[in-house]
Amino acid sequence: MKLHTDLFIDGAWRAGAGGRRFDVVDPSDLSTIAQFAIAEEQDCMDAVDAAAAAQEGWAATAPRERGELLRAAYEILSDEVEDFAAVMVRENGKSWSDAIGEATYAKEFFRWFSEEAVRVPGDYRLAPAGDKRIIVDRQPIGVSLLITPWNFPAAMATRKLAPALAAGCTTILKPARETPLTAAYVVEVLFRAGVPRGVVNLVTPVPTGPLVRRMIDRPEIRKLSFTGSTEVGRDLLRACADSVVNTSMELGGNAPLVVLPGADMDTAVEGALLAKMRNGGSACTAANRFYVHSSLHDEFVARMDDALAKMSVGPGLDRSNNLGALVSVPERDKVAALVDRAVAEGATLRRGGRASAEGAFYDPTLLTGVEHGSTITTTEIFGPVTAVVRFDDVDEAVRMANDTVYGLMAYVFGEEREAVRVARRLEAGMVAVNRGVVSDPAAPFGGVKQSGLGREGGSEGILEYLEEKYIALTE
Known part of the structure; x- marks a missing residue:
């Protein structure tokens, strides 16, 4: 099993511009299991450029084709589910039963949204005044920055990547520094499945906050999806306000x-x-x-x-x-x-x-x-x-x-x-x-109050990456 330890930008694995790396540690024995590339500012900007260049072509790709690529990724992960789980055990420390459970759950988002890709709803109706036809179309929101936590490094990545890709959005994935190997595994699977260059990119910036803010400030970034603490979520919301970037937030719970x-x-x-x-x-x-x-x-x-x-x-x-x-x-x-x-x-x-x-x-x-x-x-x-x-x-x-x-x-x-x-x-x-687990790719996941904004999973999940466009036709 090859573990990728580089950034993935514009369809290629590469070391960071500065050549720096950080240690990935096995928390069960505190040994260093890998050294992962650090993304410098230039790497982050290159990732934005690559995603922006690929956006028009990916949005124009037929929904069926986008869905088939996600289905192919699901099939690969199904064949490699134990390898997938083993990566999480090593860098996250979780038990084998938790890891295999997460690997099984994570791959299901690719299957679910492979089916949702071809079921994006729209509307066509006569205006009450009878003077026009109202068409409501849904189109990809655009380049999406996806920030995931360390506790569920596989499921949080696929729960964001799958609906974004199904909707026709190109992506930049920023995983937690504790668990970059799992994110790299997911990205590599999508690459093997045939996702075109520039559509999926992976960066691990250091220092994280300032470089994430620099990406958000780029006008090409039109969506931020973040899972993490409420404190960091508040900071990201402030950063998104300047450019009015559409946000989805799954934050803390109690x-x-x-x-x-x-x-x-x-x-x-x-x-x-x-x-x-x-x-x-x-x-x-x-x-x-x-x-x-x-x-x-x-x-x-x-x-x-x-x-x-x-x-x-x-x-x-x-x-x-x-x-x-x-x-x-x-x-x-x-x-x-x-x-x-x-x-x-x-x-x-x-x-x-x-x-x-x-x-x-x-x-x-x-x-x-x-x-x-x-x-x-x-x-x-x-x-x-x-x-x-x-x-x-x-x-x-x-x-x-x-x-x-909180209200998750x-x-x-x-x-x-x-x-x-x-x-x-x-x-x-x-x-x-009367049950201890609710998570399901077919159900909307999200909270109220300071636990977040928007929903992931279910038929609602893909709508987070789509914008409504109203077109008026003369009757």
């Missing part, structure tokens, strides 16, 4: 998980484990705050404690491990500091709370006696930490769940009719009822 009186405990515990421990808790959709009704609190805590005790932690290439490493030692230490502060603020450490001596591992952790409003309930944990808050009144649970600037994801467990009623009251773009 997902509540509510266990209502009468909930089936088997379903609640199984779902809670998925909602919390998937990807080691390093997910914007991860359950962050567990609100459990007093009638079920003690049983829920005991069963979660038992389940966490059975989880094995270790390198992801050992397929028997349930949890891998966090992406870096600083990320591990951030989680450890949150747990220490929670205990200092009065929480009880029921299980875990231990960082590894080697590698970026952190034990699955259970905190009880957590108070709503404490630091750990207002901070996105991004690690394998379950923080449980007891409640007595459902209305109070809903109030606490909504007491956040929420979970509710209970009798279905009551759980749906509560779900409708929660301020979140997505709510899982």
Whole structure:
């Protein structure tokens, strides 16, 4: 398996203009597994030029042809799914089950949007006054800058690339510095599938912020799609304001998980484990705050404690491990500091709370006696930490769940009719009822409040890369 460690610009792999490189580290043992090219300003500008030069031709390419190229990429990734997963394990640290799950999920975006490419809707109707025909056409928005995070390096890349390419937009992919190898793998697959030169470009700029801003300032950039923290998202929105660049943002989360009186405990515990421990808790959709009704609190805590005790932690290439490493030692230490502060603020450490001596591992952790409003309930944990808050009144649970600037994801467990009623009251773009995972390429993914703008996936995802044009015809 060849790992590309260069930039990809105008259909060719190349080193950065300055010849500089940064280390890509395996967080399970802190070894350097590759040195990836640093994109200088000239490289970034070349990527914009290449995407702009290819835009007209790619937009004119028949939707069926664009779809077939995406389908070909899906087929390649299906054949290489284990290699794809192995790259993520090495540079991200996640467990094998999480990596293979992400690889399977990521490739589905190519299949889904290969089908959506030929189903872009339009409209044709008579004006109410009867004097003209109204045609509503949808056309590619143009060159799109796509910025992805480290926690889901494959799925976030394909979830942006697939709809952009299906819509007829050329792209510049800027992955996180922690996980460039997975992004390069995806780009190389698209190249092998036959995507024309200039349509997909890959850059890893250093310093990141100023060079991203320089790209946004280029008039050729007409779309920015970003997944990452709310703090960085705010800065990017300010940068986009000067040129009125169309933006899609999937930002931070602080997902509540509510266990209502009468909930089936088997379903609640199984779902809670998925909602919390998937990807080691390093997910914007991860359950962050567990609100459990007093009638079920003690049983829920005991069963979660038992389940966490059975989880094995270790390198992801050992397929028997349930949890891998966090992406870096600083990320591990951030989680450890949150747990220490929670205990200092009065929480009880029921299980875990231990960082590894080697590698970026952190034990699955259970905190009880957590108070709503404490630091750990207002901070996105991004690690394998379950923080449980007891409640007595459902209305109070809903109030606490909504007491956040974020609104990406929420979970509710209970009798279905009551759980749906509560779900409708929660301020979140997505709510899982009696299940621990909602992500699906066929469903619109996104949040409300300060968790983002726009939607990815579903039939809505391709519309983020299309602009409506009204054409009036004399009747």
